[in-house]
Amino acid sequence: MKETIIILGANGQIGSELALALRNKFGKENVITSDIRPPQQLEEGDIFETANVLDKNLLKELFLKYKPTQIYLLAAMLSATGEQYPQKAWDLNMNGLLNVLDLAVELGIKKIFWPSSIAVFGPHSPKIDTPQYCVMDPNSIYGISKLSGERLVEYYHAKYGLDIRSIRYPGIISWKTAPGGGTTDYAVHIFFEALAKGAYTSFLSENTALPMMYMDDAVRATIELMDAPAENLTIRSSYNLAGISFTPTEIAQEIKKILPNFDMSYADGDPRQAIADSWPKSINDEYAQKDWNWKLEYNLEDLTREMIENLKTNKQQWVELLNLERKENLSAGPKWRSNSHV
Numbered sequence: 001m002k003e004t005i006i007i008l009g010a011n012g013q014i015g016s017e018l019a020l021a022l023r024n025k026f027g028k029e030n031v032i033t034s035d036i037r038p039p040q041q042l043e044e045g046d047i048f049e050t051a052n053v054l055d056k057n058l059l060k061e062l063f064l065k066y067k068p069t070q071i072y073l074l075a076a077m078l079s080a081t082g083e084q085y086p087q088k089a090w091d092l093n094m095n096g097l098l099n100v101l102d103l104a105v106e107l108g109i110k111k112i113f114w115p116s117s118i119a120v121f122g123p124h125s126p127k128i129d130t131p132q133y134c135v136m137d138p139n140s141i142y143g144i145s146k147l148s149g150e151r152l153v154e155y156y157h158a159k160y161g162l163d164i165r166s167i168r169y170p171g172i173i174s175w176k177t178a179p180g181g182g183t184t185d186y187a188v189h190i191f192f193e194a195l196a197k198g199a200y201t202s203f204l205s206e207n208t209a210l211p212m213m214y215m216d217d218a219v220r221a222t223i224e225l226m227d228a229p230a231e232n233l234t235i236r237s238s239y240n241l242a243g244i245s246f247t248p249t250e251i252a253q254e255i256k257k258i259l260p261n262f263d264m265s266y267a268d269g270d271p272r273q274a275i276a277d278s279w280p281k282s283i284n285d286e287y288a289q290k291d292w293n294w295k296l297e298y299n300l301e302d303l304t305r306e307m308i309e310n311l312k313t314n315k316q317q318w319v320e321l322l323n324l325e326r327k328e329n330l331s332a333g334p335k336w337r338s339n340s341h342v
């Protein structure tokens with residue numbers, strides 16, 4: 001059967017790279033990207049539609065126009081920005097999801113991908129090798145919205161038979177698109193600044209271990225999950241995905257193996273430290289391995305090499321991204337950058 005894909009929130013860190021992968025897989029003519037504003041660049045043949053996931057009528061027109069067989073809902077406000085605008089984060093993350101779920105039921109759109117996050121775990125969740133099932137008491141509005149979203153997607157699967165699939169992404173590290181207001185953004189900024197300035201000041205303390213993943217692994221995991229036979233999937237909330245766990249000190253040491261003069265420093269008092277402290281240090285992803293044969297490919301050494309090599313050969317790209325970051329950070333205040341998609 002011909003597949004038609006709509007990606008909502010396609011301009012974000014994950015959405016923009018998923019769009020590339022899905023266009024390669026299904027053909028540009030079968031992938032419609034969408035976000036609240038047009039992307040900075042569109043290639044020949046790329047299809048883009050402006051849409052706000054909070055405008056249900058506009059979403060319905062989009063779905064009726066293209067009759068998608070799959071929807072990827074990546075529009076969301078991440079953890080750090082969410083703490084600055086909690087009501088907006090709840091509205092976007094929850095009502096955006098509800099609009100898509102209800103329209104999918106109404107229009108018979110069977111397959112949906114929706115990202116959750118390790119942010120669904122909280123201070124009383126196990127910190128090491130955090131299991132699929134455990135105490136989950138998130139204390140960020142982003143984590144609360146993602147845990148609530150997991151309950152919703154499992155309910156819509158059970159009640160309406162929607163084939164919704166989800167991954168609890170760790171922090172995602174990529175070079176093509178700047179991250180958008182997350183607590184794990186330091187692990188991307190460090191590479192941009194290491195190349196631009198030879199130094200980086202981390203807003204997370206040196207021993208803050210967090211689960212992370214290189215973008216290529218995250219995109220492949222998403223597509224492999226979506227391609228898996230439905231009957232193999234035993235998790236309909238969201239799958240744990242472990243990635244690789246490291247601290248700012250460890251990633252700095254890995255960077256120094258390639259850039260020996262790189263200087264790392266640490267700033268105290270950033271509000272994102274409390275968010276990071278509430279999250280797991282490492283994740284158990286046995287269900288993803290068992291149900292859809294998940295295997296990670298990029299370790300910390302691979303990720304560091306890929307980031308530095310790609311940023312070196314795409315210098316113009318990250319200089320523009322850094323300038324954009326600085327402009328947006330300046331406009332959004334000293335520490336925060338407002339953004340509304342993954």
Ligand code: VAH
Nearest residue numbers: 078079117170182183184
């Ligand atoms: C954030 N990058 O930092 C996101 C992610 C696990 C973290 O969900 O908010």
